[in-house]
Amino acid sequence: MFGVLFLKECRQVLKSLIYYIFVVVFILSINGQIGSEGLEHLQEPQPGQAYYGRTVTKDKTMIMEGTLANLMQDVYRGSFATYPLGFYKGVKLTDGERKQVEEILEGCTGKSYEMLEKEMMQHFEKYEQSTMEEAMAVEAEYKLPIKEGFTYEEFETAMDEVCSIVGKGSFYEKAQYENRIYVPMTYEQAKEEFDALCGKDQITRAYMRLFCDYAGIFLAILPIFVGVSRALRDKRVKVQQVVFSKPASGMVIIGSRYLANLVMISIPVFAMAFLLQYPCCEMARSMGIQANPLAFLKVPCLWLLPEIMIVLALSFFITEFTDSILAVVVQTAWGIGSLFGADTLVGNFGLRLVTRWNTFGESLLYASLEKDLLWNKGYYCFLAAVCIILTVIVYERKRKKGGAYGKVCKAGC
Amino acid sequence: MDISIEIRNLSKNYGKKKALSGVSLSIPQGMFGLLGPNGAGKTTLMKVLTTLLKKTDGEVEVCGVSIENSRQIRNMTGYLPQDFSMYGNMNAYEALDYLAVLSGMSRTEQKIKVPEMLEKVNLLDKRRTKVRSMSGGMKRRLGIAQAIIHDPKVIIVDEPTAGLDPEERVRFRNLLCEIAKDRIVLLSTHIVGDIEATCENIAVLNQGKICFNGQVSELLSLVEGKVYSVKIAAAELDKVKQKYMVTGILVTGSTANLKIIADENPFSQAELVQPDVEDAYMYLMHRDVEKKKL
Numbered sequence: 001m002f003g004v005l006f007l008k009e010c011r012q013v014l015k016s017l018i019y020y021i022f023v024v025v026f027i028l029s030i031n032g033q034i035g036s037e038g039l040e041h042l043q044e045p046q047p048g049q050a051y052y053g054r055t056v057t058k059d060k061t062m063i064m065e066g067t068l069a070n071l072m073q074d075v076y077r078g079s080f081a082t083y084p085l086g087f088y089k090g091v092k093l094t095d096g097e098r099k100q101v102e103e104i105l106e107g108c109t110g111k112s113y114e115m116l117e118k119e120m121m122q123h124f125e126k127y128e129q130s131t132m133e134e135a136m137a138v139e140a141e142y143k144l145p146i147k148e149g150f151t152y153e154e155f156e157t158a159m160d161e162v163c164s165i166v167g168k169g170s171f172y173e174k175a176q177y178e179n180r181i182y183v184p185m186t187y188e189q190a191k192e193e194f195d196a197l198c199g200k201d202q203i204t205r206a207y208m209r210l211f212c213d214y215a216g217i218f219l220a221i222l223p224i225f226v227g228v229s230r231a232l233r234d235k236r237v238k239v240q241q242v243v244f245s246k247p248a249s250g251m252v253i254i255g256s257r258y259l260a261n262l263v264m265i266s267i268p269v270f271a272m273a274f275l276l277q278y279p280c281c282e283m284a285r286s287m288g289i290q291a292n293p294l295a296f297l298k299v300p301c302l303w304l305l306p307e308i309m310i311v312l313a314l315s316f317f318i319t320e321f322t323d324s325i326l327a328v329v330v331q332t333a334w335g336i337g338s339l340f341g342a343d344t345l346v347g348n349f350g351l352r353l354v355t356r357w358n359t360f361g362e363s364l365l366y367a368s369l370e371k372d373l374l375w376n377k378g379y380y381c382f383l384a385a386v387c388i389i390l391t392v393i394v395y396e397r398k399r400k401k402g403g404a405y406g407k408v409c410k411a412g413c
Numbered sequence: 414m415d416i417s418i419e420i421r422n423l424s425k426n427y428g429k430k431k432a433l434s435g436v437s438l439s440i441p442q443g444m445f446g447l448l449g450p451n452g453a454g455k456t457t458l459m460k461v462l463t464t465l466l467k468k469t470d471g472e473v474e475v476c477g478v479s480i481e482n483s484r485q486i487r488n489m490t491g492y493l494p495q496d497f498s499m500y501g502n503m504n505a506y507e508a509l510d511y512l513a514v515l516s517g518m519s520r521t522e523q524k525i526k527v528p529e530m531l532e533k534v535n536l537l538d539k540r541r542t543k544v545r546s547m548s549g550g551m552k553r554r555l556g557i558a559q560a561i562i563h564d565p566k567v568i569i570v571d572e573p574t575a576g577l578d579p580e581e582r583v584r585f586r587n588l589l590c591e592i593a594k595d596r597i598v599l600l601s602t603h604i605v606g607d608i609e610a611t612c613e614n615i616a617v618l619n620q621g622k623i624c625f626n627g628q629v630s631e632l633l634s635l636v637e638g639k640v641y642s643v644k645i646a647a648a649e650l651d652k653v654k655q656k657y658m659v660t661g662i663l664v665t666g667s668t669a670n671l672k673i674i675a676d677e678n679p680f681s682q683a684e685l686v687q688p689d690v691e692d693a694y695m696y697l698m699h700r701d702v703e704k705k706k707l
Contacts (some may be wrong), residue, residue: 004514015502238498242559245463245492246515247484253515400467400483 002252009260018229022222023268026215030272033214039207039283039360042197045190052190056347056365057183060152066181067155068108068144070171071162072116075101081341083169083350088341097165104158110147140182169350179347179369196363198284202292206361207280208299211273213345213357215300219307220335220354223265227315228327230261235323250395258316258388265308273300303355306377306384310353311335313387320394349376415477416442416566416597418462423471425457425621432457434621436471444593446612447601448694454621455601456495459571462599463492476566488517491560493570497552501545505536508544509558516563530558534588550581557588567597574607586611609690617697625697629690636688636696641673643683660695 013019045052057063074080075098080091093101102113109116120142127138146155162172171177185193197206234240243253273296284291292298311331318327338353345358347365349372357366418440425433433454449455460466461473464483473480476489499508509530513523531537534554539547547555553573560568570589574582589598590611602608608615608629615632617625625632640660645653647669653659657679661672672686673679674696 001514001517004520008511008514012500012502233500237500238496239500241465241494242492242497242499242512242556243515244465245487245490245494246512247487247517247563248515249484399465 001248002256005248005252005256006260009256010264013226013230013260013264016226016229018225019264022226022265026218026222026268027272029218030211030214030276034211034276039280042203042283042287042360044194045187047187049187049190052185052187053193053361054182055185055189055193055362056179056368057181058178059183060155061146062143062183063177063181064108064146064150064152064155065143067159067172067177068105068146069142070177071101072105072120072144073139073142074171075105075113076117076120080166080170082167083341083352084167088337089167089169090341091166091170093165100165101162104161105144108146108150108155108158109144110150116144171348175372176348176350179365180344193361193364196367197361198287198289200367201361201363202295203284203287203289204277204280204291204293204295205299206363206366208273208277208295209303209357209366210360211276212300212303213355215269215272215304216307216354216356217339219265219269219304220311220338221332223261223308223311224315224328224331224335226261226265227312228319228325230257231316231319232323232325244399250392250399254316254320254388254392254395258312258391261312262308265312266305269300269304269308270297273297302373302377303357306380307353307355309384310380310387313384313391317387317391317394320391320398347372349373351376351379353380416595417476418567418597418599419472419474421472423458423461423473424469425454425461425466426469431621433461436618436621436623438616438623438626440597440599441614442595442597443614444590444598444600444612446608446615447599447618448603448605448608448615449601449618450603450698453603453618455603455618456571457621458618459492459494459569459599459601462567463487463490463569465492488563489565490567490569491563491565493553493556493560493568493573495571495575497556499544499552499555501543504541504543505531505547505551505555506540508555509562512559513562516559518563526562530562533561533592534558535584548581549576550578550585553577553581553585554588557585557592561592565596567599568592569599569601571601572603573600574602574604582607583610605691605694617694619698632690632693632697633688636674636693638685639674639676639696640686640688640692641675641679641683642686643671643673643680645669645671645680658695658699660692 057066078092078098080093082089082091105116106113111119123142124138156174159172159174159177163170166172171180197203234243277293277296281291281293314331315327318330319325334353342348342352342354342356345356346362347357347369349355349369355373355376418438420436420438420440423433423436424431436454436458447455447458457466461468461480462475464480464486468480475486478485478489480486499512503511506527509527510523513527518526528537528540531540534557536542536551536554536558539551542551544552544555557568557570557573560570573589574585577585586607589600592598600607600612612629614628615625616623617632625635645668647664647667650662650664650669650671653671653673658674659671660674661670663670672692673683674692678685
């Protein structure tokens with residue numbers, strides 16, 4: 001029964017206007033964002049080049065100075081971006097807490113907070129910041145020197161204290177600050193990076209990660225509309241009573257609908273990935289490198305499928321539970337929050353819904369962060385399964401209560 | 414298999430409101446009419462029988478299976494709700510095919526049964542018509558096709574003829590009679606004519622309680638010798654209406670032909686006439702009120 005119903009649901013999706021709007025918006029959005037960026041400049045680094053790009057540093061002093069500079073700016077702004085369980089949460093400190101963090105800064109640098117603030121102002125006033133790039137460069141250059149004899153262990157303890165004040169999911173967690181401080185690359189590093197890009201990543205995988213970065217932004221929001229539309233459809237066209245009265249179980253009905261929508265949403269995503277991968281394969285061939293022809297399947301499967309799964313599953317659940325379009329509001333806010341709350345465009349996955357990798361390459365950094373990504377995606381796959389089970393439970397309860405879960409709940413509770 | 418529905422002391426409350434109160438019924442094979450005014454609790458009873466609502470109290474058995482076994486009950490019942498509809502972008506064939514899958518039919522069964530059912534309800538030549546383009550009558554016929562496609566022992570139809578034109582209504586009633594040959598068809602309606610034309614056994618539900626349960630002839634016997642036809646001056650109409658239960662009025666010029674229900678002959682010129690189900694139903698619905706009035 002499941003297979004036949006699944007095919008029928010796929011057909012239903014194909015007849016839905018919302019689906020076609022989704023496909024058009026998705027294709028236009030991706031086309032407007034992604035180009036052949038990086039591909040045409042791809043060449044093996046040569047000794048003596050002026051600039052080889054940048055890389056995440058593992059130098060402990062640099063990590064400490066960069067992290068403290070970030071902390072100083074957060075204290076000055078009075079707000080901290082945190083992501084407990086992947087959801088953005090802005091944290092504002094009380095006067096007492098702020099004082100504690102200021103003391104931590106003073107302890108790490110050996111300077112008074114007033115002095116640190118004055119130096120920071122001088123740094124930012126020194127440079128022209130008329131464009132976003134200039135402002136980012138000035139911010140990247142800002143470092144807070146540590147006091148003499150200050151050890152990395154002391155720094156770790158200080159950051160743990162900051163975390164206990166700010167809460168979970170902040171930049172001051174060890175896994176975060178150790179992978180977030182960038183420095184210019186040396187020739188050797190650039191060569192190693194290039195070899196990893198052409199070797200393990202076979203160019204195509206790296207390019208697909210960039211595709212997934214852009215696609216992930218739109219897929220945090222667009223599938224909500226497809227999901228809400230399907231979940232509300234029975235009520236809107238008054239077929240609930242008939243469907244409820246049939247022997248098919250809630251698991252079969254909801255499961256087939258969910259899977260059909262998931263597959264239909266994924267088709268244009270993989271199709272776009274396939275089309276965009278083609279020039280990349282050509283480039284690899286011209287360089288004598290064996291491209292990975294299945295990267296368009298493998299990379300989006302890991303990066304995008306779990307995201308589509310959770311967005312769709314949550315939209316099913318919220319809509320089934322509330323019989324309203326509330327999911328559009330809640331999930332759009334979540335998607336936008338996750339996107340704009342990210343403090344880096346490359347890595348720092350945590351439990352964020354939108355995982356960013358806005359770069360072509362950085363293969364070595366990716367290799368070091370792959371485990372974090374797997375955790376993130378695994379977490380959302382699990383959450384999607386939970387949402388679908390909850391949707392089935394709500395559906396079955398509605399089925400036994402005349403289709404009015406909300407009203408019955410209000411009356412009963 | 415025992416084809417019957419047994420309802421014992423069934424109650425259903427919505428919060429503090431009692432929609433059904435101590436309903437007991439035994440429904441045998443064939444057409445069974447459930448009559449009652451709007452808000453009497455008919456739809457609630459239908460929904461309990463189709464497992465779409467949980468009962469508050471009492472016992473219900475469909476063909477010997479307790480109503481708690483919802484999966485089994487759904488397998489042996491077909492339901493046509495009051496406001497049946499399907500996805501507008503599906504045609505008649507696709508809609509029935511979709512609902513056949515939900516009824517647990519295999520692909521092979523669907524291929525045989527779907528055209529067969531469409532033919533039965535006279536929709537085979539309209540199989541490509543989209544649901545959104547169907548008339549009310551066509552939709553109801555599609556509704557009955559989906560209710561019987563998995564060959565259920567019990568078919569529950571809720572107000573199936575409301576809003577249909579007279580021709581469609583007659584056609585639909587005949588269709589129900591045809592399919593009631595070897596199963597129970599429980600027809601809920603507030604249209605007395607539907608019951609009169611199709612059912613031998615009926616129950617009348619009012620304010621959540623059964624106020625009559627028996628054969629049509631028994632219902633008619635309640636008003637035997639109590640229905641009179643009388644001609645009066647049209648000017649006296651209001652006065653008569655206040656005093657007697659009037660079930661029919663035909664005004665021609667200054668004269669009004671009335672059908673009156675009364676225990677004794679109300680006018681010397683009144684003639685005793687043969688009662689119909691509508692008279693009996695009206696008597697049943699209003700006898701307590703009229704007694705108080707008198």
